[in-house]
Amino acid sequence: MVSDNSHNPAEEVRIGFFICHCGVNIASKIDVAEVAKFAETLPGVVVSRDYKYMCSDAGQDLIVEDIKNFRLNRIVVAACSPFLHEKTFRTATQRGGINPFLCHMVNIREHGSWVAEDRVTATEKAKAMAQGGVGRVRRHVALEKRREPVLQSVLVVGGGIAGIQAALTLANAGKHVYLVEREPTIGGHMAQFDKTFPTLDCAACILTPKMSEVGSHPNITLWAYSEVIHSEGYVGNYKVKVRRKARYINEDECTGCMECVEHCSFKTGVVDDEFNVGLVKRKPVYMSFPQAVPKIVVIDPLTCAKLSGGKCEESCIPACDRQALDFTQTERVEEIEVGAIIVATGFKTFDAKRKPYYGYGDFPNVYTSLEIERMVTSSGPTEGEVVCRDGRVPKSVGIVHCVGSRDHQTNRWCSRVCCMASLKLAYLLKEHTGAEIYNFYIDMRTPGKGYEEFYERLLEEGNHFIRGRVAEVTDFAMRPEEENHLIIQVEDTLSGYVRRVPVDMVVLAVGIEPQADASVVRRLFNISCSDEGFFLERHPKLAPVSTATEGVYLAGCCQGPRDIPDTVAQAGAAAAEALALLDPGFVEMEPMTAYVENELCSGCKTCQTMCPYGAISNDAERKIAVINPMLCKGCGTCVASCPSGAIHQNLFDDQELFDEIQEVLAHA
Amino acid sequence: MSTKPKVGFYWCASCGGCEESFVDVAEAILDLAQLVEFAIFPVAMDFKRQDVEALDDGEIFATMINGAIRTSEQEEMCHLLRRKSQVIIAYGSCAYSGGIPALANLVSKEALMKYVYEDAPTVVNPDHARPQTETLDQGRMATLPEIREMVRSLDQVIEVDYSIPGCAPNPKLVLAALQTLLSGERPPKGAVLAPNVALCANCPRIDTKPRELSVKAFKRPHLHEVDPDTCLLAQGFLCMGPATRSGCGEACIRGNMPCTGCYGPVDGILDQGAKILTSLASLVEAHDEAGIDHAMEAIVDPVGSFYRYGMAKSLLRRKIDLPTPVAR
Numbered sequence: 001m002v003s004d005n006s007h008n009p010a011e012e013v014r015i016g017f018f019i020c021h022c023g024v025n026i027a028s029k030i031d032v033a034e035v036a037k038f039a040e041t042l043p044g045v046v047v048s049r050d051y052k053y054m055c056s057d058a059g060q061d062l063i064v065e066d067i068k069n070f071r072l073n074r075i076v077v078a079a080c081s082p083f084l085h086e087k088t089f090r091t092a093t094q095r096g097g098i099n100p101f102l103c104h105m106v107n108i109r110e111h112g113s114w115v116a117e118d119r120v121t122a123t124e125k126a127k128a129m130a131q132g133g134v135g136r137v138r139r140h141v142a143l144e145k146r147r148e149p150v151l152q153s154v155l156v157v158g159g160g161i162a163g164i165q166a167a168l169t170l171a172n173a174g175k176h177v178y179l180v181e182r183e184p185t186i187g188g189h190m191a192q193f194d195k196t197f198p199t200l201d202c203a204a205c206i207l208t209p210k211m212s213e214v215g216s217h218p219n220i221t222l223w224a225y226s227e228v229i230h231s232e233g234y235v236g237n238y239k240v241k242v243r244r245k246a247r248y249i250n251e252d253e254c255t256g257c258m259e260c261v262e263h264c265s266f267k268t269g270v271v272d273d274e275f276n277v278g279l280v281k282r283k284p285v286y287m288s289f290p291q292a293v294p295k296i297v298v299i300d301p302l303t304c305a306k307l308s309g310g311k312c313e314e315s316c317i318p319a320c321d322r323q324a325l326d327f328t329q330t331e332r333v334e335e336i337e338v339g340a341i342i343v344a345t346g347f348k349t350f351d352a353k354r355k356p357y358y359g360y361g362d363f364p365n366v367y368t369s370l371e372i373e374r375m376v377t378s379s380g381p382t383e384g385e386v387v388c389r390d391g392r393v394p395k396s397v398g399i400v401h402c403v404g405s406r407d408h409q410t411n412r413w414c415s416r417v418c419c420m421a422s423l424k425l426a427y428l429l430k431e432h433t434g435a436e437i438y439n440f441y442i443d444m445r446t447p448g449k450g451y452e453e454f455y456e457r458l459l460e461e462g463n464h465f466i467r468g469r470v471a472e473v474t475d476f477a478m479r480p481e482e483e484n485h486l487i488i489q490v491e492d493t494l495s496g497y498v499r500r501v502p503v504d505m506v507v508l509a510v511g512i513e514p515q516a517d518a519s520v521v522r523r524l525f526n527i528s529c530s531d532e533g534f535f536l537e538r539h540p541k542l543a544p545v546s547t548a549t550e551g552v553y554l555a556g557c558c559q560g561p562r563d564i565p566d567t568v569a570q571a572g573a574a575a576a577e578a579l580a581l582l583d584p585g586f587v588e589m590e591p592m593t594a595y596v597e598n599e600l601c602s603g604c605k606t607c608q609t610m611c612p613y614g615a616i617s618n619d620a621e622r623k624i625a626v627i628n629p630m631l632c633k634g635c636g637t638c639v640a641s642c643p644s645g646a647i648h649q650n651l652f653d654d655q656e657l658f659d660e661i662q663e664v665l666a667h668a
Numbered sequence: 669m670s671t672k673p674k675v676g677f678y679w680c681a682s683c684g685g686c687e688e689s690f691v692d693v694a695e696a697i698l699d700l701a702q703l704v705e706f707a708i709f710p711v712a713m714d715f716k717r718q719d720v721e722a723l724d725d726g727e728i729f730a731t732m733i734n735g736a737i738r739t740s741e742q743e744e745m746c747h748l749l750r751r752k753s754q755v756i757i758a759y760g761s762c763a764y765s766g767g768i769p770a771l772a773n774l775v776s777k778e779a780l781m782k783y784v785y786e787d788a789p790t791v792v793n794p795d796h797a798r799p800q801t802e803t804l805d806q807g808r809m810a811t812l813p814e815i816r817e818m819v820r821s822l823d824q825v826i827e828v829d830y831s832i833p834g835c836a837p838n839p840k841l842v843l844a845a846l847q848t849l850l851s852g853e854r855p856p857k858g859a860v861l862a863p864n865v866a867l868c869a870n871c872p873r874i875d876t877k878p879r880e881l882s883v884k885a886f887k888r889p890h891l892h893e894v895d896p897d898t899c900l901l902a903q904g905f906l907c908m909g910p911a912t913r914s915g916c917g918e919a920c921i922r923g924n925m926p927c928t929g930c931y932g933p934v935d936g937i938l939d940q941g942a943k944i945l946t947s948l949a950s951l952v953e954a955h956d957e958a959g960i961d962h963a964m965e966a967i968v969d970p971v972g973s974f975y976r977y978g979m980a981k982s983l984l985r986r987k988i989d990l991p992t993p994v995a996r
Contacts, residue, residue, distance in 0.1 A: 600934060602866030604910035606947040608879050618879060623869070643911035643947040644866035644934045654936070 013044040013138045016072040017130065018063060020054035020079035022109055027052075029113035031123045035078065038127045042134045046070045055085050060092035067096030074140060075103040076133045078126065081110045099142035101591065101651065106133035128667035135663030139656045143591040148630060150236030150587050151339035154578050155180065157228055157521075160188020161564060162344035162556025162571040164210050169575035171219035175582055178336055179214060180242055181224045183274075185292035187211055188346055192275065192370065194377040196564055197424040198454035204291065204379065211293040224294055229333070231524050232614070234630040235551035236339045236587045246329040248299040248307065253324035256295030261285050263319035265312050271303045273381070276374045280381040285316055289379070299325075340551045340578040343535060344571065345521055347557035350404030350411065350510040357472040358400060358508055363486055364389035366473060366506040369399075369421055376428045386432045386505075394435045394504035398488045399426055400470045401441040405511030413532055415511035416561040419445045422509045423455055426463050429507075438464040438501055440490050448563070466501070468493045473506050512561035525552050526613065534560045545574040548633075550587075553577050592651045593632040594639050596625050600646035607638035607647060673729035673850065674707040676720075677759075678749055680742040681769040681819065682735025686760040687711040689836035690732075693843050700843075703850060704729070708749070717745070720752055728752045730849055732759040732832075736769040736980065737820045741813035750826040755849060757861075759842075761835040761930045763822040764860075766980025768835075770819040771972060773979050773986035777817050817991055821980045831860045835930035835977060838862075838916050862915030864935050867927055870914050873899045882953040886966040889926060900926040901951070906967060908974075911937070911944035930977045939983040941974035 017039040021027035032050040040048040047070045051059045054077060066072055075096075077089045082105040090100035108126045116122030152175055156167045159181030167177045179186070190196075191211075193203040214220055223244055230241040261283055269281025275288040284304035287297045305312035306327060317325050352360035352368050359366045365388045367375075378384035387393055399422045405415040419441065426437045444465070446455045459465065468490040477483045478500065485502035492499045514533035515521070522529050527547040528536040535558050538546040545553050555571040556562070562570065581587065601624040608616045608625060615631030616638060618624075627638070627647070639649045648654070677690060691697065707728045708715045720728075731753040737743060750756055761767040772780060785791060785798050803810045822828050832841055845861040855861065868874055877899035887904040894900070900907040900921070908929030909921070920927050933940035952963045967973055975982055 600865055602869035602910065602914070603874055604866060604868035604947075605877050605879055605881065606910055606950070609881050610950045623874060641947050641950055643943045645937045645943070646866075646934075 014046045014072050015044045015074040016066045017045050017048040018077045019050045021052045026109050026113045029116045029122045030126045035126045039130050054079050055088050063092045064096040074137045076137050078106040078108045078130050081107045101143040102140050104133050104137040128664045131667045132660040132664035136656045136660035143650050145588040147586045150582055151337055153338045154340045155240055155338040156342045158344035158346055159186030160346045161190040162567045164214055165568045165571035166342045166555050166575040167220055171217045177220045179222050180226050182227045184225045184298040185288045193373050197420045198450040208291045215293040238338050240336050242334045244332050246331045248327055248329050250324045250326050251296050253322040254296040259319045260316040263315045265315050276381045277370050279374055339582050342553045342574045344555040345558040347512045348515055350513050352508045352510050359473040369509045372425050372507050388505050396436040396503040397429050397505045398438045398503040399507045401509045403508040403510050417563045418509040423458050440466050440470045442469055466492050592634040593629045594627055594647050594649040597646045601625050602644055606641050610637050610641045672705040675704040676708040676728050676731030678733045680735030681738050685836040686734035692839040696843050723752050725751050726754050730755040732757045734759040734763050736762040736766050737825045739813040746826045755829045758822040758828045758831040760837055761977040764831045764833045765932050765978040766821045767977050770980035772819050776990050833931045841915050867909035867912045867914045877902050881951050883951045884953050885963045888966045894924050896924050911940050928976055932978055940978045
């Protein structure tokens with residue numbers, strides 16, 4: 001098979017070879033003129049040129065003109081990575097009047113000049129690669145992109161500010177949105193915050209109008225207290241199953257009057273209130289907070305005396321004048337079809353107990369930043385009053401930055417928001433208590449509009465800033481003034497000695513982490529995670545809200561730590577990407593997919609085990625593998641694994657690869 | 669003089685199984701004998717080399733050669749038969765792809781000779797005597813063929829028109845091939861006269877192969893009970909079926925033994941061993957080195973398992989540090 005050179009003998013192969021200087025990126029290490037001259041001698045090459053920037057309009061026009069003037073039917077461009085400019089040159093090839101897939105790129109920059117030390121060997125390598133490209137391009141055949149219709153609805157997973165923003169943008173553009181949130185209410189972490197930095201406007205005041213808008217928007221189907229359990233399909237055509245957990249409340253009848261909560265047979269709270277991060281207890285029937293959307297109560301079956309099988313006077317039932325309580329309710333599964341999916345599943349905060357020497361959980365007056373957020377909120381459990389767990393109003397507070405972040409023992413990354421959040425809490429704590437505030441920081445990171453100015457304001461307002469990573473928080477007093485205090489021990493790296501700062505209250509600025517079940521969600525939507533567990537964008541710079549799976553986009557902290565302005569901007573970007581996908585009504589699929597040569601397939605199912613995209617199924621009747629080209633990403637795994645060579649891949653046919661290898665080796 | 673087409677059947681480095689398979693054509697061989705005349709058939713009839721030399725070039729209609737090629741004499745006979753025959757058929761795994769004898773390509777000729785004539789436990793040879801190609805004995809020169817460095821498949825020695833793989837070939841395929849040729853029909857040159865699809869296509873157990881197959885540890889069939897109905901790979905036995913051409917009638921599978929790959933790969937596959945490896949590698953459940961080692965423990969002889977019949981024709985061809993003379 002390797003020696004078979006009889007490809008389409010009717011057609012005379014006329015190759016144009018174009019090599020790019022890329023300014024000095026390539027030309028400084030590779031003698032491009034020499035390579036061009038060499039390529040001219042290769043069989044089938046009709047014209048060979050070098051040009052300073054092939055990707056420029058003028059460079060592309062060279063290709064277009066040469067195709068016409070020299071009747072070229074194959075193009076080889078030796079330049080940068082196809083990742084960057086394959087599309088550019090294919091488009092140019094198409095403008096020249098021939099099929100874009102008759103163009104092949106040879107990467108002499110990333111694989112050549114950038115990694116070479118010696119000009120002579122780099123030039124020789126470029127020649128070998130050029131010869132390989134010329135050798136394989138003669139095998140290229142015209143390929144067509146396929147068109148598939150795109151469903152005009154979007155699933156948004158997660159109802160925090162990211163999901164809310166994305167859902168509203170899409171809904172306002174006329175697309176139908178299914179917003180799925182696993183908690184009983186949307187709002188996410190932002191709903192728990194008191195003020196937002198650096199403007200100090202009230203988080204609830206800016207968030208709750210958006211939440212209500214989501215709740216009442218005709219284009220949004222809001223499913224709170226629900227989770228996505230299954231997703232299949234491909235770009236533009238996803239089938240999703242959503243589990244709607246039982247609230248034990250008739251959603252159509254409940255008005256959120258909370259009479260049932262009032263009349264619950266438990267007179268006080270019995271279980272940690274999640275919304276208030278355990279600062280208070282809630283009853284089994286509850287609403288997370290008064291502005292919850294949807295404004296419907298929920299019954300927690302684990303603690304409800306009736307649902308958990310215990311004795312109960314069931315006083316909640318008559319309390320509801322709309323008979324909305326329904327203890328027979330069971331979870332149900334909804335199936336929906338959407339064109340795109342936006343994953344906005346948010347984050348969790350670092351568990352402060354993982355840094356035991358900061359005393360969280362041991363010393364009652366050590367708090368996490370999220371607990372303080374709830375405490376300083378006027379609608380919070382203490383109605384804005386800052387009191388320690390021992391009842392004292394703190395006269396001094398130490399705020400420890402970077403708890404769990406920038407730490408090789410826990411999380412190496414910077415959580416980005418904690419410096420500003422800590423400054424905000426410093427301001428609020430001082431405002432509420434007049435206490436002396438000590439900030440312990442490694443570096444102050446305040447990049448953002450008005451952020452540095454806010455920091456400066458706090459400096460001017462007499463807050464203390466001590467640079468150094470806190471070693472420990474202890475109650476072991478070494479001096480009289482330390483008695484009955486928590487002592488923060490830190491090396492002050494600016495003045496160069498170890499300090500012990502006695503305070504009444506310690507606030508740990510806990511960092512941002514991926515959700516505990518991020519890997520489950522990852523598999524659900526077939527997306528990747530970076531090392532730290534945040535969802536991986538397709539390109540960190542040029543495709544920051546896209547994922548490797550077409551039609552699945554990211555918004556908010558599930559992709560990495562970010563603050564509210566960035567989250568809202570990113571959510572808008574994700575919505576825009578989804579709109580760009582939906583609006584044309586169809587999607588074009590790259591043709592470099594794998595296909596099965598039916599007669600050769602023995603139905604051994606090896607490929608089906610391997611396919612990372614679930615694109616291969618078994619035709620039970622013919623007992624052969626069938627590849628869904630819509631799901632196939634062209635990764636080539638099945639092609640390599642097929643033990644009988646029955647699977648081929650467009651643009652990566654065995655013969656094309658063998659020819660390329662042979663020609664490269666022939667030069668070497 | 670007979671006008672029946674002449675047919676040859678010759679053997680090189682061979683076990684005789686191929687001849688058996690030819691005889692297994694059974695009653696049909698009688699009909700065949702009516703149609704053809706044998707020009708050479710060393711295992712069954714008394715022909716000498718001179719008889720073949722006496723024939724005109726191309727006088728033999730078709731010669732089936734089995735066995736791998738290792739000695740100078742085998743080469744000479746193959747060249748001679750090529751000259752005298754219109755059609756040469758590589759018959760059986762050894763002629764087709766080197767077969768079991770080609771596993772000798774894993775050691776050097778010197779190591780081979782040293783073991784056989786000196787180190788083997790049953791050998792007593794204090795003088796370290798080795799066979800010589802020429803020996804003067806009582807004034808007369810006795811000659812022996814030379815043993816070459818490497819074992820080769822037939823098509824690495826002479827031009828081959830068709831191949832019938834198998835260890836040994838299925839008599840049904842043999843009969844069909846001969847009938848086709850005698851009818852005057854000529855398949856495209858180079859064709860393998862067996863179905864071009866892997867064994868699984870006809871495997872009676874294919875429906876029991878799960879879609880998501882994972883293997884904790886491979887098993888050796890003589891150490892475990894083998895379920896007669898379930899896919900052998902699914903049971904953890906190394907079955908070469910997915911990477912092996914069908915046509916054998918699934919004899920081993922029906923005999924409750926895994927396929928060992930004797931029909932070689934389907935068309936277009938350069939390396940059967942590499943193909944089964946890439947496919948098997950994905951089935952191993954473990955992802956850590958210790959787990960993978962454990963899974964592969966039962967494959968005690970990987971080369972002998974994956975390249976049992978195809979060493980000479982594989983990309984490996986021979987152990988890397990040994991000479992690969994390009995002799996014809």
